[in-house]
Amino acid sequence: MSEPIIRFENVTKRYGKVLAVDNVSLSIGEGEFFALLGPSGCGKTTLLRMLAGFETPTEGRILIDGEDISRTPPNKRPVNMVFQSYAVFPHMTVAANVAYGLVVDGVAAPERSRRVEEALALVKLDGYGGRKPDQLSGGQRQRVALARALVKRPRVLLLDEPLSALDAKLREAMRSELAQLQEKVGITFLFVTHDQDEALAMASRCAVMNRGLLQQVATPSDLYEFPNSRFVADFIGSVNLFEGRLAVDEPDHAVVVAPGLPTRIFLDHGVTGAADSAVWVALRPEKIELHKRGDGRAPPRLEDTPEGCNLVAGVIRQISYLGSESVYEVALEGGGAVKALRSNLTRRDQEDFTWDEPVWLAWHACSPAVLLS
């Protein structure tokens, strides 16, 4: 990571007795597209608003470019924000909205209009300068808010739930557009979202928060594949979680015994946990293979896994057809249920497995993630 542009140092925010942000330390580098991700009430918005200057930390410091701005008023900070409601001034034209920050900064008229034109072109709103906000769609209003913030050339652009108010199709288009925009202007983007898909799709790095605490800071793929806690594993994507004991823990392999799963879970790597300690195993549905079991078929062979591991028998109880893929809920022999996901690679794929069909579930030794908390 390059030299951090934003540093949160042991930042805590209390509202009376309520702890909104709990001792968060976080560095964000120049040019990152950073996501603050978490369920509602986790403190992510408070963290963003403290950076914008609308809230003051109870404890700790916030630094931008090494300078403590914890108590700087919002209008003196080198950050600009795109509000969740967009907060486009309804009594001004689009051009006046975008020019607002330059007018209050005393930028001369010729330069001002040139920069307003540039900013409107950047968000593809050329020619909309004379319109009033009530003549724009929600997506266009968001572009006005983006242009209005970017025209000030902030060190960091803050986005509060940037896509939550758009409809599904537009949201998807806006995801890639925001990412392209960020690449083009080269400004650090920090956005807050409760939508894990949004965070994974856009961010170069994510911080997952829960109850005011920073749970994990990692790239999207690391968050998904190597979660560090049950909370992260469960919050990001869909997961099968099994509570168990660490039965074998060698440097090159480990075995977990989970009462909820009638097979031993074999891992191709060691776990740095005390032997026999309680652990949780997270297994993503798409990493579980589905094999037919009826008519006395032999169980599938797994090359990287010893006999009696990573293989369970069950019956399909529920199928959720999602178009590109199907989610199968499989009831295990001996109780419990596991979700498995299968891509519908051909147009007849979803007909292969049906309700009440006996199946084998198998997974590779590298697939499960072991969680200590």
Added chain:
Amino acid sequence: MDESWRKAKAVFAALSAPPVIWLAVFFLAPLAIIWGYSFGNNKSLTEIAVDGTFANYIHAIKPLYMGIIFKSFGFALITTALCLVVGFPVAIALTFASQRSKAWLLLLIMLPFWTNLLIRTYALMAVLRTEGYINLILAFFYNALSRLTALTGHPLAAFQPLELLHNNFAVVFGLVYVQLPFMVLPLYAALDRLDRSLLEASLDLGAGHLTTFARVVIPLAVPGIISGVLVTLIPSVGAYLTPDLLGGPSSQMIANVIERQFKTANDWPFGAALSFLLMYMTFLALAVQAIVSRGRRGRREA
């Protein structure tokens, strides 16, 4: 809703009849009678002949009466301006107060409404008169100062109480006191609807609080300002009790003149003409305001 009442005409008629009849019998009919009187003249002490004369109106536009009408508008405009200046900060304080204190502040503003206007005006007299609280407090400080200067051998002259009652000041003061809630409530309603994130956006874009107030808060509060000004201005023009009790001989307003026509002078036709002249002028002012604001909106949209 707008469809269903058309289908149930009988129900709609039954529901709307009582208020319509009430308004017709107790408001429109008396108003029409007074309007008729304004074109009549006194036959005897109790008899008025409506003969279509304009003599009452010609009498009413004489400089003496027009002067009082303009003075009434002047008092009303000053009152409205003061209410706006005083009321805006109050409305802002209300908007940003916590839910608990908001209820208490609203109660404090509404409380005078529940007290009779006459009692409130007499109470104001107790504050303003020469032996009133303001003069008592001023006298206390003046006398204390006088005792101090007496130590140096130069005592001040005896305290002269301020003449706060029975003059133009007292009338405007009383009108502001009476009309302030009518200004505060529409302003508060407009400010409370204001999206807070607009204020945050303004601060975020580098504007200070004063700039935000001038460029964002005031323009967006314009509808509230207009309705506050109208509900303050129009009753102030026709104020009767306040100038009657607090005003002096030279601070009479048009309503006091009208009252004298109906009572002591027993000249109902002239009183009616004066009343309607005031109403015509108020309507004219409202029409001009509407045309101006429509013109401005039209230009903005163009």
